[in-house]
Amino acid sequence: MKIKVCVGSNCTMMGADGILDSLENLKETILTKPGVNPAFTLDVEIVRCVGECKKKKNVSPVVVVDDVIYRNASREEIMSIVLDKAFDHIMTK
Numbered sequence: 001m002k003i004k005v006c007v008g009s010n011c012t013m014m015g016a017d018g019i020l021d022s023l024e025n026l027k028e029t030i031l032t033k034p035g036v037n038p039a040f041t042l043d044v045e046i047v048r049c050v051g052e053c054k055k056k057k058n059v060s061p062v063v064v065v066d067d068v069i070y071r072n073a074s075r076e077e078i079m080s081i082v083l084d085k086a087f088d089h090i091m092t093k
């Protein structure tokens with residue numbers, strides 16, 4: 001899974017840092033535990049303004065997960081997407 005967190009000024013003002021911190025924390029805690037799909041990888045990239053805030057107002061923070069753009073992304077929403085994917089092999093049994 002590849003996640004790009006926009007840390008342009010608009011997204012940073014609207015909480016991108018918190019999403020980034022939570023993702024890093026997740027990598028060091030839950031994602032190191034047994035039960036995570038061994039095929040799951042998490043690549044977090046920091047990007048500067050991806051341009052969404054120039055197209056439309058009030059879209060920050062913006063996070064791109066596997067090329068899907070999440071506008072007004074919340075920490076909870078992004079963590080939920082990551083955890084669903086990391087443990088998807090358990091849920092499909």
Ligand code: FES
Pocket residue numbers: 006007008009010011012048049050051052053054060061062
């Ligand atoms: S600052 Fe994040 S989309 Fe522009």
